[in-house]
Amino acid sequence: MAQVSPYFSDIDRALAAGLPLSQLDGCRILVTGATGLIGSCLVDMLMRPTEGRTWHVTAAGRNMQRARERFAPYLADGRFALLRYDVNEPLSSDERFDYIIHAASNASPNFFKNNPVEVITSNIQGVAHLMDYGLSHGMRRMLYVSSGEIYGVADKEEFSEHDSGYIDCTSVRSCYPSAKRAAETLCVSYAEEYATEVVIARPCHTYGPCFTESDNRAYAQFLRNALRGEDIVLKSRGEQLRSWIYVVDCASALLRILLQGTSGEAYNVADRQSVVTIRQLAEAISHAAGRRVVFDIPDTPDGGNTTPIKHAVFSTAKLESLGWRPLTTFSEAIEHTLRELTNRTTN
DSSP states (O other): OOOOOHHHHHHHHHHTTOOOGGGGTTOEEEEESTTSHHHHHHHHHHHSOOTTOOOEEEEEESOHHHHHHHTGGGTTOTTEEEEEOOTTSOOOOOOOOSEEEEOOOOOSHHHHHHOHHHHHHHHHHHHHHHHHHHHHTTOOEEEEEOOGGGGOBOOOSSBOTTOOOBOOTTSGGGHHHHHHHHHHHHHHHHHHHHOOOEEEEEEOEEEOSOOOTTOOSHHHHHHHHHHTTOOEEESSOOOOEEEEEEHHHHHHHHHHHHHHSOTTOEEEEOOTTOEEEHHHHHHHHHHHTTOOEEEOOOSSTTTTOOOSOOEEOBOOHHHHTTTOOOOSOHHHHHHHHHHHHHHHHHO
């Protein structure tokens, strides 16, 4: 009997932790951004062999070749379907989706630099197109996957859902947090004007094994270095303090919010035990891979820093009030991520 990978073992443990999935019985679920880090984990979680599972999952994305490769084990399952969809366009389908999980967004810094207009328009138009579709097709509820970056810059030890920091609207990099803020307001505006159900999740920095080849966020670059047997090179001192969360714990939190969150409200998604600096993350990955961290800091005024956000730690009290808890420690999650990536590279 084949041994279950650590990644799927983590998913099975999350599913056994009391997620109220019976609410999905007989329902049809649409997941946008399905080949991304968070979206693909959500699909994996929803498609695990679960006793009595009667729901149907549609995984939507722009790249069908990537989707077929990523979800190859599910293609013969009658309760799974692929849908080619770009959120910049209205959704053209006659399918009724009871639940829509909108996880499509360009979250990599290279998009912020090279395609800021598209980052803004896709975030806002995506919500409008999916809400309009849901309203005309009997949707029960939508979960919008926003971002902890909406908090901006503030002198706060910990951000709660009612906090708001400064975002420089004239900075091109603000295309992402500003668009996420506007999209959240659009969600609650739909809820108010059309009496539709919507909940909002604000994930902190999320890591795991299912990132795409275009993802150039720090964690993805560090993991690629580790897989290639390279030292991790930091281009800054790495002192920015962040809340982090393993993607399986993030996905379980999103399903908890979808099924038990209060409509019109937002929920931070983070792990209280995984508050580390960029340098500490790099050191944890390099240690697990038997490598080291080296520094190559450019002689510039910003010392290599590419974001104004130095401190982003999130309160999870509101999410925990729904009964959610993270199940994977920081060191376990790093180890499991590297093992899963190694398995996928060698198999």
